[in-house]
Amino acid sequence: MSKLICALVPKGGNEYIYHFNDNKTSNKKSFKGNSTIGAITQYLISQNEEFKILLLRPASIDKYEEEKLISELLQYNVPKENIKCVEVPVKGNYESKKFNLNNHIITADIAFLAIQDSTDDEIREIILDVSRGLNFQILVIVDAYRRFLVAQQAKNYIDKAKCPKFYYVYLTPVNLKEQEYEVTFEETKTPFFVDYFKNVNKLPFKFDTDYYPESLLLYQEFNFIKEIISCVNECISAIKKGFALAFLTIINWNNIEKLLNLSYEKITLKRIKELIETFSIEKDNTKEIKLCMEYSLGNLWIYIYLLETFYKIYKEYENKIYIEEHRKWVKIDTLKNFNEKIIKNLFNESSAYTLLDNELENFKRIFEKGEKERKYPSSNLERNFNAHAGLLYEFIDQDYKNLRLSYKLGEILDKDHKKKIEDYIKDFLKVYT
Structure with a gap:
């Protein structure tokens, strides 16, 4: 399949005429239909396109409308x-029904996860049609779509060519009296952004323990999310500040595959729909979902895909890390390669690149003379750690014969507090903004 068409299920609808530019000729093609998605479907079939359709039905719309659209x-x-088809929770009063949510995050999350669940490696284009629907519902779906764009950028950050293209459907009135519209697919791009999670210990869900006493088990089920957030924050800090040696030897990479597997198992459309069902109450034409969302799962998935990207980077350099007793040695040339390829070219962190490059050149110059780098003890460890790209003299073991560096893992720097050097470095990595 090459395309995924995502559309809101409309309520009712009159027959309209839709005009499309034929992508194979200069002619226009016209189709009649009771919905934009119906016209788009006819057009794509006429172009011999392969595509899948994802229908998002707001819970306020009767399932009959979904069934009618599918039949069409x-x-x-x-x-x-x-x-x-995926039902999307909504908030508000609709005719004789009332829907209670604590916020619209669940609505956006279900839309996000539904699009994600429908997208595989064969999908090269994703088209969002929100030409029909209530305004605020459209805004929520568009926000979810925007975050999906960013998540896909994070997923394909190393190989950007693999990222799908994204489009919105636009309707331009041609003849309102005859109810005619021209349909265009406008490509959209969203700048890559990351919403930092400053509170590492905050889960996206807030479970009602009074309503559901077993909620403590649910907190345990999703506790791994805290590790993901902590690790990604450390990676971001290391890249932004040029801490190449810390990225390769201090961050705990042993647990990453487990965290990623848990993400693909637990933070899914299927699991979240199960949670919504568990925390839903229907009574007197009112449906209430007592599952509260603290932040968007779309933001979390950006982090998960970033973790996947960071892990791929680490695996590329893993065999260039030499473990000897309590040391993880990395050659200066390897650090220079990481600096050039990853920090400068991939993430465009020019300032961090310049800082680290200067430090590595200094070490290389001293080592080639058969000496060790000597510096006075630091009065402010954190400030100097940042100033020297994490290569602070007190933290570094130097092998000038083999032109390589290592952190003094397992050694205690502060004799009074018995704090190990790797603990200091982990603390510095937490400062990421």
Whole structure:
């Protein structure tokens, strides 16, 4: 499949005429339909395109509307297995029904996870159609779509060519009297951004323990998220400040595969829908979801994909880390390669690159003379750790014969408090803004 078309299920709808520019000729093609997604489907079939359809039905819209739309799409010879429907929670009063949510985050999260669940490596284009629907619902879906764009950038950060292209559907009135519209697919790009999680110990869910006493087990189930946030913060800090040696030898990479596997198992559309069902109450035409969201799962998935990217980078350099007794040695040339390839070229951290490059050149120059770098003890460890790209004399063991460096792992720097050097470095890595 090459395309994924994501659309809101409309309520009712009159028949309109939709005009498309034929991508193979200069002619226009026109189709009639009771929905934009119906017209898009006819157009793509006429172009012999392969595509899947994801329908997002707001809970306020009767399931009959979904079934009617699917029947319409099937008439255009869309394979039934290529159509997927997901109910999206909503907040507010609709006719005789009332829906209670603590906020709209759950709405955006379900939309985000539904799009993610429908996207595989074969999908090269994703088209969002929100031409029908209530304004605030559209805004929530668009926000989820925007975060999905950023998450995909994080997932494909190393190989940007693998990232799908993203489009919005725009309707331009042609003849309002005859109810005619021109349809265009406008490509959209969102700048890469990261919403930092400053509170490492905060989970995205707030479970109602009075309503559901077993909530403590749910907190335990999702506790691994704290480790993900902590590790990604450390990686971001290391890259931004040029702490190449810390990135390769201090961050705990042994647990990363487990954390990633838990993410793909637990933070999924299926699991979140199960949680919503568990915390839902329906009574007197009112549906209440007592699952509170502290922050967006879309933001969290940006972090998860970043962790995956950072882990790929580490694995690329893993065999260049030499472990001898309590030391993890890295050659200066390896650190220079990491600095040039990763810090400067991949993440565009020019200031960090310059700082680390100067430090490494200094070490290389001293070592080639058969000496060790000598510096006076630091009066402010954190300030000087930052100033020397993490290569602070008190923390570094130097092997001038083999032109390599290591942190003094296992050694105690502060005799009074018995604090190990790696603990100091981990503390410095937590400062990421």
